Amino acid sequence: MRAxxxxxHQVADRLRAALEEGRLDLTEYDERLQGAYAAKxxxxxxxxxxxxxxxxxxxxxxxxxxxxAIATEQSGLARAxxxxxxxxxLKTAGWLTxxxxxxxVLAGDSVFYWPAWVLGPWGVVLVLRTIGGLASGxxxxxxxxxxxxxxxxxxxxxxxxxxxxxxxxxxxxxxxSKEQRKAYIAEATARGDLAPKPRRxxxxx
Numbered sequence: 001m002r003a004x005x006x007x008x009h010q011v012a013d014r015l016r017a018a019l020e021e022g023r024l025d026l027t028e029y030d031e032r033l034q035g036a037y038a039a040k041x042x043x044x045x046x047x048x049x050x051x052x053x054x055x056x057x058x059x060x061x062x063x064x065x066x067x068x069a070i071a072t073e074q075s076g077l078a079r080a081x082x083x084x085x086x087x088x089x090l091k092t093a094g095w096l097t098x099x100x101x102x103x104x105v106l107a108g109d110s111v112f113y114w115p116a117w118v119l120g121p122w123g124v125v126l127v128l129r130t131i132g133g134l135a136s137g138x139x140x141x142x143x144x145x146x147x148x149x150x151x152x153x154x155x156x157x158x159x160x161x162x163x164x165x166x167x168x169x170x171x172x173x174x175x176x177s178k179e180q181r182k183a184y185i186a187e188a189t190a191r192g193d194l195a196p197k198p199r200r201x202x203x204x205x
Contacts, residue, residue: 003042005195011036011045012192018052037195074139080146081139082130089126093119144201151198158195162188 012033019029032048039045096115104111133139166172166184173180188194 001042003039003045007042007045008036008039008195009192011039011048014049014052016192023052034196034199038199077139077143078134081133081142084142085126085130085133089119089122092122148198148201155195155197159185162194 015024015029015032015036018024019026024032035048036045039048093115096118100111100113100115162185163172163176163181167174167176172184176184185194189196
């Protein structure tokens with residue numbers, strides 16, 4: 001089951017308490033804190049607390065998803081990836097076809113469909129890529145990478161909002177230097193006001 005931001009903050013609070021009690025050193029705390037904010041599921045969060053007192057699971061372990069739900073998810077991932085792969089080809093085909101139609105009308109005579117010289121070889125390459133990508137799990141890798149990009153964008157927006165708030169409160173000058181911004185973000189992350197920057201997914205997916 002996917003974890004929510006509130007669950008990640010809950011685990012961060014437990015880790016902070018463990019640090020204050022001396023159960024974790026600073027290195028362990030930093031590693032686990034980053035793991036908490038990068039966690040995707042409740043299982044990821046539970047593993048960060050297993051060796052600490054009162055380490056009850058955040059929620060009961062979820063039941064395995066039914067096969068129909070898994071098939072639906074995989075189908076959705078495949079459709080999104082196919083749109084990503086084929087969208088440039090479809091847009092180019094549309095524009096070239098429009099140009100061909102205009103040329104056909106102006107010529108008043110049959111005109112060879114010359115866009116085929118561009119679309120044909122390109123389409124063959126995309127067909128091969130589609131077959132290979134579906135076989136090697138590219139749709140899921142694409143979805144993970146897209147989710148990472150979205151998380152990075154959201155993190156950047158939260159960071160900018162913190163800058164504006166800090167400037168309004170007088171905690172930062174109107175035009176803070178790069179070092180001042182970095183120091184402020186480090187403090188905000190340590191306080192739990194800002195999650196660590198999302199990590200890029202491992203190459204293995």
